[in-house]
Amino acid sequence: MKILLVEDNERVSQFVIKGLQEAGHTTDHAANGRDGMFLAASEPYDVIVMDRMLPGEIDGLAIIEVLRKAGKRTPILILIYSIGQTVTAIIHGDLKHRLPTNLSDDELNTLARTINGLLEQIEQLVHGVRNVSNSIAHDLRTPLAELRSRLEELALMRPAPDAAFAEIDGAVADVDRVIRIFDALLRLAEIDAGMRRSGFVSLDLADLAATAVEFYAPAAEIKNIRLTLHAPAPLEVSGDPILIAQALSNLIDNALKYAPEHGLIDVTIRRRAGGLAEIAVSDNGPGIRDSDKAKVVERFYRGDASRGTPGVGLGLSLAQAVAKLHGSNLEFADNSPGLRVVLAVPCIESEAAGALALLGDAAALQATADVRVAPGAS
Ligand SMILES: Nc1ncnc2c1ncn2[C@@H]1O[C@H](COP(=O)(O)OP(=O)(O)OP(=O)(O)O)[C@@H](O)[C@H]1O
Ligand SMILES: [Mg+2]
Secondary structure, X not given: OEEEEEOOOHHHHHHHHHHHHHOOOEEEEEOOHHHHHHHHHHXXXXXXXXXXXXXXXXXXXXXXXXXXXXXXXXXEEEEOHHHHHHHHHHHOOOOOOOXXXXXXXXXXXXXXXXXXXXXXXXXXXXXXXXXXXHHHHHHXXXXXXXXXXXXXXXXXXOOOHHHHHHHXXXXXXXXXXXXXXXXXXXXXXXXXXXXXXHHOEEEEHHHHHXXXXXXXXXXXXXXXXXXXXXXXXXXXXXXXXXXXXHHXXXXXXXXXXXXXXXXXXXXXXXXXXXXXXXXXXXXXXOOOOHHHOOOOOOOXXXXXXXXXXXXXXXXXXXXHHHHHHOOOOOEEEEOOOOEEEEEEEEEOXXXXXXXXXXXXXXXXXXXXXXXXXXXXXX
8 A cells, every 4th residue: 555654753654654654555644734735735645644743834744634634535634642642741741742733723722721721730739849848858857867966966965954944945945946846837728728628707907917917017126127006997808817827927027127226117008809808918128039939939948038047938828828819829929128028818798898998097197096116106
């Protein structure tokens, strides 16, 4: 028989041609759709063996369409081995493989594009899981190694009670670090699994912010930082109070950590368009470079500012997960100088709550609540 093979993959072409020739057939080969179309239309073949996915504008289906329209009834065998090949490669751990696609929008090509999109997501997820596992191992190793050497030293040196108690305090701090990492990871897992959605209630954001600011007042005072709160009262929102409080604490904690001595930190609560309320935490520290803004919400990522400061890089990941649970994303802006991080949550949109909140806004404009806690503040 005289057979035409239309196939762009060199290895597959050699294999098929060899098999056909050994079986006594004459074969012509086209390595792309254009040549395949030309040969199929101009030569009398008994059979055409054709790859479905060909690079460029003319794929297997386009060739068939043209031949059928021209009245050619040559039997055509279609090769769609590439899907199997790709899946096999992925099963063997090569997540970089993708299905070949072309410009047509027929069903198989659309399916191949969708599968490629899925593969992209899987690759990113697996990459993320690998990174997080490495980071957990790394970040747990440090406090555990410190704890071990403290205990070893205590056992070997048997110091006087005062020195021994100091070491024990250090050991407790090491264990606390490990527990904090696990707590943050468990909370993130809970949010990811959607387990916290049932915790949504109506709450007053201004009240929540005032409590957080009050809690951090002593820490601000130690660093001579002026911590202010601007909040109209009340601003009713719908959300998980424990998680919003945790996210806000993480943002204030960062501001305190990265703002300079005698710095300024402000927490502002306000209503904004689209039925949302926002909590903005601003500081006058080093800020975050634009190129780092997407990375700082990744688990365990620590940026330039963190050098020499304690932490593991989970604070913003948790705040971002909380924002997502409430239908938004953390927003990072330049506070010139410093950083302004905004967390948006949905307002309670009942008429009464809306009217109350607007009244609250108006009152706040006249007399902004300003909690000053640092020495020297008025
Ligand atoms: N207010 C800020 N000013 C400057 N850089 C910041 C600020 N907040 C966060 N960053 C940068 O973003 C990184 C990630 O912040 P994140 O809160 O997730 O981790 P962390 O503060 O390093 O550790 P922890 O897990 O204890 O919160 C920080 O390491 C820091 O480089
Ligand atoms: Mg932090």
